[in-house]
Amino acid sequence: MSATVAGLNLQADIEVDAAIYENDDSDYASSGFETSTQSLTSSVNQYIFENGRRYHSYYGPEKNYQPTDETEQDRLDLHHEIFLLLLDGELHLAPIADSPQRILDIGTGTGIWAIDMADKHPSAEVVGTDLSPIQPNWVPPNCKFEVDDAEQDWTYADDHFDFIHARNIAQGVSNWTKVMSEMYRTVKPGGWVELAELGSVFGSDDGSLKPDNPMLRVWGLFDEALVTLGRPMPDGDTLRERLEEAGFVDVVVTPVKQPFGPWPKDKRLKKAATMALLCAETGVEAYCMALYTRVLKMSSEEAKQVCDATLRAHKDKRTHMYNYLNIAYGRKPE
Numbered sequence: 001m002s003a004t005v006a007g008l009n010l011q012a013d014i015e016v017d018a019a020i021y022e023n024d025d026s027d028y029a030s031s032g033f034e035t036s037t038q039s040l041t042s043s044v045n046q047y048i049f050e051n052g053r054r055y056h057s058y059y060g061p062e063k064n065y066q067p068t069d070e071t072e073q074d075r076l077d078l079h080h081e082i083f084l085l086l087l088d089g090e091l092h093l094a095p096i097a098d099s100p101q102r103i104l105d106i107g108t109g110t111g112i113w114a115i116d117m118a119d120k121h122p123s124a125e126v127v128g129t130d131l132s133p134i135q136p137n138w139v140p141p142n143c144k145f146e147v148d149d150a151e152q153d154w155t156y157a158d159d160h161f162d163f164i165h166a167r168n169i170a171q172g173v174s175n176w177t178k179v180m181s182e183m184y185r186t187v188k189p190g191g192w193v194e195l196a197e198l199g200s201v202f203g204s205d206d207g208s209l210k211p212d213n214p215m216l217r218v219w220g221l222f223d224e225a226l227v228t229l230g231r232p233m234p235d236g237d238t239l240r241e242r243l244e245e246a247g248f249v250d251v252v253v254t255p256v257k258q259p260f261g262p263w264p265k266d267k268r269l270k271k272a273a274t275m276a277l278l279c280a281e282t283g284v285e286a287y288c289m290a291l292y293t294r295v296l297k298m299s300s301e302e303a304k305q306v307c308d309a310t311l312r313a314h315k316d317k318r319t320h321m322y323n324y325l326n327i328a329y330g331r332k333p334e
Contacts, residue, residue, distance in 0.1 A: 028038035047132075051289045051300055056132045062151070062229075063171045065290040068132045073110050075282050075284035080274060082110045083196075084166075085272035086256050086325060090196070091116055092165060092255055094192040094329035100162035102123045106179075107169035110144075111135035118143035124162075131172070144307040154182045161187050171287075174230050180246035182295045187332050193248060193328040198258065199234045202239075202323045209321045216287065218310035248330030258301050259322040260314050273322075280314045 037213065047068065048057045050164040054069035066072065087093065092114060101124055105114040108128030118126040118140040139145070148154075150166075151173060165181050173179055183193050200219045202209060210215075226232055234242075236253040243251045259273035260280065284307045292303035313319065 011210075026257060027205070039210075045192070051285075051293065051303075053286075054253070055290060064131055064285050064292075065294065066171065066284075066289075068134050071282050072286050073147055075279055075286060076109045076128045077112050078279050079283075080110075082275050082279065083325065084270050085268055085275070088268070089121065092194050092250070092329075093327050094163065094164075094194040095193050096163045101120040102161045103127070104156070104161045104164045105129070106164065106166040107172065108135065109129075109168075111139065111145055113165065113167065114143055114145070115139055120314050128153065135165075135194065150179050154186055155233060156186045158185055159188045162191045163187075164191075165196075166191045166194070168198055170234055171231060172195050176242055177309070181240050184246045184248065184332060189332050189334045191332050192329055193243065193332070195239045195242065195326065196325060196327045197234050199235055199324045199326055201235070204319065204321045206320055208319045210319075213313050213319065214306075214309040215313035215319075215321070218284065218306055221296060222288050223290060225237065225295040227297050236328060237326070239326055243328055243330035247332070249333055251328060251330040253326065253328040255323040256327060259320070259327050261317060261320070263317060263320045277314060280311060284310050284314075 048052045049055070053067035053071070055066075056068050058062040065189065082157070086090070100121055103117055103121065103124050103126045105111075105113075105117070105128040108114050108130045111128045111130075114126050114128035115136075118124070122140070122142060124142060126140075126143045128145045129150065130145070131147065131149060133145070133147050135145040164178075164187050166183075188194055200223050202215065212305065225232060227277055240251050240253045259269055261277045262270050262274045264270045264273050281322050285304075288307055289300075289303050289313070292298040292306065293300055298306075
């Protein structure tokens with residue numbers, strides 16, 4: 001008697017794909033049918049390599065212009081520690097409930113923010129989504145990760161999350177109306193959404209950042225590439241508008257200075273700024289190389305020269321510069 005599952009005959013004859021005989025070679029590999037373990041891995045683990053770095057490709061290489069390799073993962077984790085210092089140990093600024101039940105982190109990257117939130121709120125379910133599955137396997141039991149594109153329809157139910165968090169995802173999002181509408185739909189009435197984005201506008205309080213500083217050219221080209229893509233870097237006002245236009249109320253915007261180099265007198269900022277300078281060692285190329293070469297059509301050599309120039313400018317102790325981490329949060333009306 002043939003075994004069946006859901007109408008399938010598990011003992012039925014298996015039909016042969018005639019395509020395997022189209023090449024005279026006798027084995028699968030030589031006939032173009034790769035059978036290695038690597039080839040059988042889900043396509044979400046496939047990447048492209050350029051300029052000596054590994055980049056995302058599953059949803060298309062144009063979705064994320066920053067690398068996803070181990071070097072970038074280390075930088076992202078280091079930047080998370082910088083953000084903690086800048087916020088005096090806080091993982092967010094939104095005044096969420098003491099015991100949230102469901103938390104979502106969009107563009108979770110290495111998942112470090114989601115993991116910290118899961119540790120802080122052990123009774124909550126924390127979900128992190130990202131284009132690439134680069135998160136660790138060993139995580140708190142109340143934390144999980146999913147591969148997803150935030151610009152597509154979300155599968156979560158209405159009024160599902162107590163808190164939705166998104167940090168530094170602006171370069172990968174073109175349709176903010178879609179993303180914000182899905183955030184509004186899936187967060188509970190009374191729940192909060194927080195957007196945090198590093199700005200590409202730099203300044204100094206003592207006038208030490210001069211108009212001819214090569215660092216300004218680097219980030220000017222960076223902005224030009226993102227405008228070309230239709231993804232201009234947001235400032236605090238932009239984040240406020242996105243929240244308010246989506247329907248959120250009680251919106252608060254907080255710009256937080258991120259200095260570079262150990263010049264701040266404040267011990268906390270000095271540590272953060274020293275780490276930010278270390279972060280820039282790989283961060284400048286991570287942010288700029290793919291945009292320069294793919295969007296602005298610069299050669300790899302020219303793009304590398306521009307990045308090297310800004311690294312030298314970052315290390316000049318006579319220049320006391322910073323950019324802003326703009327944080328905006330709003331509440332869904334009851």
